[in-house]
Amino acid sequence: MSRAAKVVAALSVDEMTERQGRAEHKRLSEEIAHHDKLYHEQDSPEISDADYDKLRQRLKAIEARFPQLVDMLSPTQRVAPTPTTAFAKVRHARPMLSLDNAFSDEELQGFFDRLRRGLERETDLKPDAEIALACEPKIDGLSISLRYEDGVFVVGATRGDGTTGEDVTANLRTVKDIPHKLKGKVPKTIDVRGEIYMERKAFQQMNERQEGAGEKTFANPRNAAAGSLRQLDPDITATRPLRFFAYAWGEAEPRSWKTHSEYLKLLKEWGFKVNPLSRLCRTPAEVREFYRKMSVERPSLPYDIDGVVYKVDRIDWQERLGFVSRAPRWAIAHKFPAEQARTRLRDILISVGRTGALTPVADLEPVNVGGVMVGRATLHNADEIERLDVRKGDMVIVQRAGDVIPQVLGYVPEERPKRTHKFQFPTHCPCPLKTKVQSEEGGVVRRCTGGLECPFQQVERMRHFVSRNCFDIEGLGGTHIENFWRDGLLKVPGDIFRLRQREDEIKKREGWGDLSVRNLIAAIEARRTISLDRFINAIGIPLIGEATAKILAQEYGDADGWLAEMLQAARERKKTPDAVKKEKAAAEVGPSYGRLCNVEQIGVTTADAMCAFFGEGHTVAIIRDLLKELTVQPVERRVVAADAKLKDKIVVFTGELSAMTRDAAKARAEELGAKVTDSVSKKTSLVVVGENAGSKARKAAELGIETMTEAEWLKLAG
Ligand code: IVH
Numbered sequence: 001m002s003r004a005a006k007v008v009a010a011l012s013v014d015e016m017t018e019r020q021g022r023a024e025h026k027r028l029s030e031e032i033a034h035h036d037k038l039y040h041e042q043d044s045p046e047i048s049d050a051d052y053d054k055l056r057q058r059l060k061a062i063e064a065r066f067p068q069l070v071d072m073l074s075p076t077q078r079v080a081p082t083p084t085t086a087f088a089k090v091r092h093a094r095p096m097l098s099l100d101n102a103f104s105d106e107e108l109q110g111f112f113d114r115l116r117r118g119l120e121r122e123t124d125l126k127p128d129a130e131i132a133l134a135c136e137p138k139i140d141g142l143s144i145s146l147r148y149e150d151g152v153f154v155v156g157a158t159r160g161d162g163t164t165g166e167d168v169t170a171n172l173r174t175v176k177d178i179p180h181k182l183k184g185k186v187p188k189t190i191d192v193r194g195e196i197y198m199e200r201k202a203f204q205q206m207n208e209r210q211e212g213a214g215e216k217t218f219a220n221p222r223n224a225a226a227g228s229l230r231q232l233d234p235d236i237t238a239t240r241p242l243r244f245f246a247y248a249w250g251e252a253e254p255r256s257w258k259t260h261s262e263y264l265k266l267l268k269e270w271g272f273k274v275n276p277l278s279r280l281c282r283t284p285a286e287v288r289e290f291y292r293k294m295s296v297e298r299p300s301l302p303y304d305i306d307g308v309v310y311k312v313d314r315i316d317w318q319e320r321l322g323f324v325s326r327a328p329r330w331a332i333a334h335k336f337p338a339e340q341a342r343t344r345l346r347d348i349l350i351s352v353g354r355t356g357a358l359t360p361v362a363d364l365e366p367v368n369v370g371g372v373m374v375g376r377a378t379l380h381n382a383d384e385i386e387r388l389d390v391r392k393g394d395m396v397i398v399q400r401a402g403d404v405i406p407q408v409l410g411y412v413p414e415e416r417p418k419r420t421h422k423f424q425f426p427t428h429c430p431c432p433l434k435t436k437v438q439s440e441e442g443g444v445v446r447r448c449t450g451g452l453e454c455p456f457q458q459v460e461r462m463r464h465f466v467s468r469n470c471f472d473i474e475g476l477g478g479t480h481i482e483n484f485w486r487d488g489l490l491k492v493p494g495d496i497f498r499l500r501q502r503e504d505e506i507k508k509r510e511g512w513g514d515l516s517v518r519n520l521i522a523a524i525e526a527r528r529t530i531s532l533d534r535f536i537n538a539i540g541i542p543l544i545g546e547a548t549a550k551i552l553a554q555e556y557g558d559a560d561g562w563l564a565e566m567l568q569a570a571r572e573r574k575k576t577p578d579a580v581k582k583e584k585a586a587a588e589v590g591p592s593y594g595r596l597c598n599v600e601q602i603g604v605t606t607a608d609a610m611c612a613f614f615g616e617g618h619t620v621a622i623i624r625d626l627l628k629e630l631t632v633q634p635v636e637r638r639v640v641a642a643d644a645k646l647k648d649k650i651v652v653f654t655g656e657l658s659a660m661t662r663d664a665a666k667a668r669a670e671e672l673g674a675k676v677t678d679s680v681s682k683k684t685s686l687v688v689v690g691e692n693a694g695s696k697a698r699k700a701a702e703l704g705i706e707t708m709t710e711a712e713w714l715k716l717a718g
Helices: 003-010 018-042 049-065 107-122 200-212 221-229 235-236 260-270 285-302 317-319 382-388 455-466 478-486 499-507 513-523 532-538 546-556 559-575 585-588 591-598 604-614 617-629 662-671 693-702 710-717
Strands: 089-092 133-139 142-149 152-158 164-166 189-198 242-253 279-281 305-312 333-337 339-352 360-370 374-377 394-398 407-411 437-439 446-448 529-531 631-633 649-654 674-676 685-688 706-709
Touching: 003 018, 018 049, 018 446, 049 529, 049 631, 107 285, 107 317, 107 333, 107 437, 133 260, 133 285, 133 333, 142 221, 142 260, 152 164, 152 706, 189 200, 189 221, 200 221, 235 532, 242 260, 260 617, 260 693, 279 285, 285 305, 305 317, 339 455, 360 382, 374 407, 374 631, 382 407, 382 685, 407 532, 455 478, 499 513, 529 532, 532 546, 532 559, 532 631, 546 559, 559 585, 559 591, 559 604, 559 617, 585 591, 591 604, 604 617, 649 693, 662 674, 685 693, 693 706, 706 710
Parallel strands: 529 631, 649 674, 649 685, 685 706
Antiparallel strands: 089 164, 133 279, 133 305, 142 152, 142 189, 189 242, 305 333, 339 360, 339 394, 360 374, 394 407, 437 446
């Protein structure tokens, strides 16, 4: 590096002249390209991911200050190899399919009928001949494909979109259930497929370790397995208790087996783990019995299963039956209903959220619900308690389904103790200030009126601030925030970015050392540059979540302009004391208020809540203090082609998608010109309905909004 270049490299971005910015932009672009090559093409990075991110962040900050420097060749204009795309892509030799679901016995019967009709048409199957089905537990993990050449493990990939996955070979080599070399006689090439998962107990222990170390914890074993597999550092994956069951294949040359059950036997001979509960069933009655047995055994299994899978055993028949969109006609997943259990309601507690909303929480006698111990469940709000009429001491029914927070469904009347009392919602916040609780007009929510003064809210806000979709500061967990807050290290968000001045103090605290403090400070520094939408989401404006924050960022473009507009809207609103009933009248209140009300997803109610927030001098001071510490990147405005397929459409995704992640689906919809929102309203144009969708799909049907299945969406999205 020349001397001049060294001088520029040492400058902070706001000190640079445009010429210096241009030089530094060029230098950084070249350096990033160099590291991209090492990482993606040679698999031998020279610098840590954190250092790499720093280079990219500096580049982005320069572009934010000098937008004229952005050109097509800038690394920021290419898909960013952020941790989620940092893995090389692998095209599957054969697509990785998903399964259709059956939730009821009728749906299962439908599958049996379709099989019989299909096979009678396609083969010489006699009307009363048996169709043997291989039956297996459906492991709740994530599917992967392992390529073996001459019996040696060469590449392992995630499912990705079914056609292309991510190369996670190095990580998979650390999984002890995955053989590096196969035993016995094996095909020349084969993709062995199956499920990566984590046992429940190992998951709990791992979460405890993570929590203790101030690291991220996971909501359930499946998320933990996915997160562990997608680590950039295989040494970290190696410490995670990942397991693998094999159950399928992709390409196999030559293929010697004629049935699925023969294949399972071979897998075992080659050295794989195959689920020991798998059975071959010859009649629908046997299949139903298998399902019943598995539902009974489910709670005592060491891992989560969410159903069972039935597969036509004969492979020639599988081939005759073929596929519809992305699922085979010859297999189905028979899902289990949500798990329930009964237990005593010890008490009803009140938790205070970041916006002061008081949520009643059931404090339960811990009970095993489908293998997971549940001690807390949500009771949503005062109306829900009223509706359920659950009381302290009741025997209640608790339900848990997949990822969702356990719920109380109701109480058992015969087991209600003698003297019980209807629950009285508290009139004062449980926080030390004991401020009054207010019912929101029209809404079911009750809120603490302490606002920013309420210590419970302060801690919750800070937790929200550092969370994944906001500033995403790793190593600053909920317990740390509470402790730092109590001891005065953190009072307002800006304090987070001033923690580096208190390194010595933190090092002296219990549980902290040189390394962990250094890592924490590095994690914080890495987030000093932040996108406008994350910033808006992070500051915790009432009623504004991730999706609306994105829309606001798109509308207002940069932090200063946005804040000025919010303050102006708040001033305009203050001058008009009456309630504004209609969006149409909003413009009369003032131009900034009118503009805000017209933003997608924001009506007068949300706008008023925002104006109340920005009308508080104290709040604005906190935001200004924070902004001093940050570089908020302006939005790269999306240019939507006039003929974009979803131009001006408002799209909602609901339920589980199987071929792509929710984020990927959203990103694709946005590319096609759509706005993606989280809730269904009259304005919604399209709802994409995945598996196990609930109220949003119902609402779409009620409002007569167009819906489509995931398969239809994939077709549309290309
Ligand atoms: S077979 C062509 N068998 O379920 C059939 N899948 O909902 C390919 N899964 O993506 C899948 N246990 O991640 C199969 N015994 C099992 C399974 C199983 C879990 C998962 C797998 C798949 C998803 C489909």
